[in-house]
Amino acid sequence: xxxxxxxxxxxxxxxxxxxxxxxxxxxxxxxxxxxxxxxxxxxxxxxxxxxxxxxxxxxxxxxxxxxxxxxxxxxxxxxxxxxxxxxxxxxxxxxxxxxxxxxxxxxxxxxxxxxxxxxxxxxxxxxxxxxxxxxxxxxxxxxxxxxxxxxxxxxxxxxxxxxxxxxxxxxxxxxxxxxxxxxxxxxxxxxxxxxxxxxxxxxxxxxxxxxxxxxxxxxxxxxxxxxxxxxxxxxxxxxxxxxxxxxxxxxxxxxxxxxxxxxxxxxx
Numbered sequence: 001x002x003x004x005x006x007x008x009x010x011x012x013x014x015x016x017x018x019x020x021x022x023x024x025x026x027x028x029x030x031x032x033x034x035x036x037x038x039x040x041x042x043x044x045x046x047x048x049x050x051x052x053x054x055x056x057x058x059x060x061x062x063x064x065x066x067x068x069x070x071x072x073x074x075x076x077x078x079x080x081x082x083x084x085x086x087x088x089x090x091x092x093x094x095x096x097x098x099x100x101x102x103x104x105x106x107x108x109x110x111x112x113x114x115x116x117x118x119x120x121x122x123x124x125x126x127x128x129x130x131x132x133x134x135x136x137x138x139x140x141x142x143x144x145x146x147x148x149x150x151x152x153x154x155x156x157x158x159x160x161x162x163x164x165x166x167x168x169x170x171x172x173x174x175x176x177x178x179x180x181x182x183x184x185x186x187x188x189x190x191x192x193x194x195x196x197x198x199x200x201x202x203x204x205x206x207x208x209x210x211x212x213x214x215x216x217x218x219x220x221x222x223x224x225x226x227x228x229x230x231x232x233x234x235x236x237x238x239x240x241x242x243x244x245x246x247x248x249x250x251x252x253x254x255x256x257x258x259x260x261x262x263x264x265x266x267x268x
Contacts (some may be wrong), residue, residue, distance in 0.1 A: 016049035017078065025086070025109040027149075040089045041102050043109065046072045047082035047117045055123035055157070055263050056082040056114050057255070058107050060132030065091050065099055065171040068131070075252035081259060082119050084110055088135070096172045096188050097145075103135040104145035111151050122266055125158045125259050129248045130212075131171070133164025134190070140201075141193035158262045159201040160255045162248055163211065166190045166218035183214070191222055196230035202258045203236045206247035215244065 021044045024032075032038055048054055057076060061068040070087035077083070088102035110124050126136040136159060139145045143153040168189040170180050178184060185191050203223055208216035219236060226234040237254060239247045 017046060018049050019044060019046045019072070023109075025106045027105075027109075027112075036089060036093060040087050041105065042070065042087050043106055044070055044072055044085045045082060045117065046077060046085075047119065048080055049118075051080060052118050053120040053123070053267070054080060054082055054118060055125060055259050056084060056110055056119045057125045057127055057259065058084045058086060058110050058136070060086050060088070060103055060106075060126075060128030060135045062128065062130030062132050063090075065131045065134075065169060073248075073252065075249065076256070079256055081256070082114065082117065091171050091175060095175045096169075100135060100138050100142075100145060100188070101148075104139040104148070107139060107156070108146060108149035108151055111149075111155065120267075122155075123157050123259075123263055124155070125160065125262070126156055127160040127162065127255055128164070129162040129251075130164065130244065131169065133161030134169050135164075137161050137164050137166070137190040137201075138188070138193075141190050141195065141198055142187075143193075154197060154199055156199045157266060158258060159199055160258055161201075161203055162251045162255075163205045163215050163244055164190070164203075164219070165215070166222035170213075180213070183218075191218075191225060194222075194225045194229045194231075196226075198226065198231055198234070200233035200258075200262060201226070201231075201235070202254065203234065204247070204251045204254055205236070205238055206242040206244050207240045208238060210241075210243040211247075212244035 022042045070085040072085045086106040088099045140159045146153045168184045172188045203219045205216045223236040
């Protein structure tokens with residue numbers, strides 16, 4: 001279902017946006033029989049109608065990989081960019097790596113289809129909050145997930161996770177029978193896939209004393225290890241005074257600023 005939305009840009013000029021909901025993002029939609037995949041693996045795309053070569057933000061919702069649903073954050077609307085809100089399968093109905101594979105399939109859809117809406121596939125950015133930040137980081141750093149679709153993860157213009165996990169996600173650990181406070185780093189941890197040639201990454205967390213468990217410290221270690229590996233484009237931003245849930249609101253302007261800056265560099 002498509003909608004036409006009209007708003008104003010920063011100069012007061014009319015800007016048209018359209019939204020199409022519930023697109024099934026796996027390429028073999030006609031052969032999929034699994035009803036859970038068909039219900040969960042859908043995306044919404046919100047995009048500007050009077051702009052060409054716009055940037056696209058693929059947004060993964062939070063919820064601990066056990067809850068939540070696809071969303072287009074209001075803070076990203078009417079900003080001259082497209083936003084793709086992604087739904088994905090949840091634990092315990094599925095286990096890792098099913099939801100990472102879903103996230104990768106959604107990003108692959110963006111690469112294959114965003115130009116049909118007027119976007120530029122050189123300007124696809126990946127973001128999300130909490131579990132969503134984790135999923136985006138996994139599919140970007142572990143190149144196997146996108147390679148299934150003949151897409152190099154390095155084609156992602158930028159990765160901007162909000163308070164994602166850098167160790168193995170606590171839900172994945174729970175599936176493995178590991179307690180919440182026992183940290184592990186296995187193939188489902190972004191830290192297991194450190195590489196110098198990764199796309200630019202702006203890691204954003206809340207206040208280290210207010211965050212969920214050790215979320216800041218995990219990401220500080222990810223930032224440090226990326227630098228030690230030779231990556232020169234990873235940065236860490238701590239939003240002091242904001243907890244895990246509250247950090248998203250002040251992080252959205254940082255996301256938009258990063259997208260604008262990288263877009264300028266890519267298109268120059």
